[in-house]
Amino acid sequence: MFKQLYRKLTLTNALILICFLLVFSYSIVSIFSYALGQSSKVTLRDKANQIIRRSQELGTFDFIIIEDYMEEDSSNKNVLRNSLDVHYIVWDNNGRLSSLNYVDQDLIKELFEQSREVYENQSTEFEKMKVSNVNYRIYTQYYTLPNGIGGVIQVYQSSEIDHFILNQLFFIIVTIGLCSVIVLIIISSFLAKRSLEPVKQSYERQKEFVADASHELRTPLTIIKSNLEVLSLKEEETIAENKKWFDNIYTETDVMAKLVQNLLTLAQMDNKQISANMQIVVLSLIVENVCKKMSVLAREKDILLQSIIADDVLVKGDQNGLEQLFVILIDNAIKYTPKGGQVKVSLMTTSDKAYISVKDTGIGIEEEDKNKIFQRFYRVDKVRSREQGGVGLGLSIAKWIIDEHKATLEIKSKLNEGSEFIIGFTSKNK
Numbered sequence: 001m002f003k004q005l006y007r008k009l010t011l012t013n014a015l016i017l018i019c020f021l022l023v024f025s026y027s028i029v030s031i032f033s034y035a036l037g038q039s040s041k042v043t044l045r046d047k048a049n050q051i052i053r054r055s056q057e058l059g060t061f062d063f064i065i066i067e068d069y070m071e072e073d074s075s076n077k078n079v080l081r082n083s084l085d086v087h088y089i090v091w092d093n094n095g096r097l098s099s100l101n102y103v104d105q106d107l108i109k110e111l112f113e114q115s116r117e118v119y120e121n122q123s124t125e126f127e128k129m130k131v132s133n134v135n136y137r138i139y140t141q142y143y144t145l146p147n148g149i150g151g152v153i154q155v156y157q158s159s160e161i162d163h164f165i166l167n168q169l170f171f172i173i174v175t176i177g178l179c180s181v182i183v184l185i186i187i188s189s190f191l192a193k194r195s196l197e198p199v200k201q202s203y204e205r206q207k208e209f210v211a212d213a214s215h216e217l218r219t220p221l222t223i224i225k226s227n228l229e230v231l232s233l234k235e236e237e238t239i240a241e242n243k244k245w246f247d248n249i250y251t252e253t254d255v256m257a258k259l260v261q262n263l264l265t266l267a268q269m270d271n272k273q274i275s276a277n278m279q280i281v282v283l284s285l286i287v288e289n290v291c292k293k294m295s296v297l298a299r300e301k302d303i304l305l306q307s308i309i310a311d312d313v314l315v316k317g318d319q320n321g322l323e324q325l326f327v328i329l330i331d332n333a334i335k336y337t338p339k340g341g342q343v344k345v346s347l348m349t350t351s352d353k354a355y356i357s358v359k360d361t362g363i364g365i366e367e368e369d370k371n372k373i374f375q376r377f378y379r380v381d382k383v384r385s386r387e388q389g390g391v392g393l394g395l396s397i398a399k400w401i402i403d404e405h406k407a408t409l410e411i412k413s414k415l416n417e418g419s420e421f422i423i424g425f426t427s428k429n430k
Contacts, residue, residue: 009195013188014181021177029170036162037137041126044139044155047086051153052143061090061098061151091115091152098151106132107156115152118142122150128159135159217259220252227252262393266376269400276318276404280428283313283322283354287347290326294334302339305330309347313354314428317405325401328394329358329421336419337362354427359420365413374399 055061089111090099097108110131118125122142129136138156145151227245234242268274291307298305326345333343341361348355365373376396402409408424 010185010189014185017181017184017188021174021181025170025173025177028173029166032169033162033166036159036165040137040157040159040162041139043086044126044137044157045141047088048139048141048153048155051088051090051155052141055090055151055153056143056145059145059147061092061145086155086157088153088155089115091119091154093119093149093151095119107136111138111154111156114138114140115154119150119152135163217256220256220259223252224249259393262397265397266393269397276321276401278316278318280314281317281319281322283315283317283356283425284309284311284347286319286322287326287345287356290323290330291345294327294330297331298334298343301334301337303334303337304342305334305345306342307345309345310349310354312429313347313349315354315405315425316428317425318401321401321404325398325423326356326358328398332394333358333360333362333419333421335362336360341418349427349429352427354425354429356423356425357420359418361418364415364417365411365419366415370411370413 087101088099089097089108091112092098095112095116107129110129114125114127118140119142124142125138125140127138129138135158136156137159138154140152140154142150142152227248231242231245234245239246265274287309288307291305291309295305330343330345337343337360343361344357344359346355346357346359348357374395376393399409402423405425410422410424411419412422413419
């Protein structure tokens, strides 16, 4: 599943990069082409204005062209400098070719037709034209001499070099872009794999969660079904005589009820349907009340539950959530402490902190398990947890409550010696 998703993600990234490259290349070439066109238009217009000024100064459309310089010859004809690949043609009011420095014979007809249109409209035009497989940019302008006679000047140049430059530019951009795409695809492949790893882990945890939940529900259901089958064979016996079977059913029903309630709580937490009702609470009273409730469970297991609680400690928190947190921690400490052991609950304060410590003399936690005990359905000792009625959800709920209160958590533990959970809250005592 994830291999296919990984390939699709990599392929999608590659297609996006290629599309971006094509759009980027086309945009660069288009902008560059526009810039070349505008530059050429300015060049041709300036050249036309230069010729027009000279023509108006001399009062004639008739020029003698001498290459590379501008001066007057011995016959008093005007000489106009030629600018490399920029060429021009001057048409008089009768459409007669009066002056030029160079013209392609195949181009002359197209230029004439365009000059007549401009002359009639007394306008200015700048356009591109292809003649004999050669691309040209042509600037055409109507102007008049001082005596009022109108004519047309056409200045043009080949744009083949522009096409060559643009093609080379496009080739360079695409070549560099393709190399970049290959590198980016490799990087994208690596990043896709890394980005899918948390999803994969989450998916695996979800599968484990469903499997564990199914297992935890199946076990009490199996026990209940077995006890009911036994009861069905003892129809003649009284309820008192079958008390053992009813007690088993009640115990497993209670386990299922707790499991379903915890699953519902976790689902509401995941969907953010539960929010902490934060207010100033007396932490001392909350801890004291929880210790009184849990002392009954401790006595049943012959465990000494001690408490050292500082007076009038105030914190900002959710009272119900804090009660549930301490019940979970103390209940866990009692579960994992053997008969005759001790559980000690302490509430201490500093100038700005309140610390709750729940310390036991139980089985302890291995170092590698410290980061796993808050995972759902994870239990350090699965057999003993099952015997004690635990399903491995309490600490997940406890961690959520701690995070909601923005409290700190420290775990100290030695295998077969015991564990200590220390939670730090911001104190509101003045």
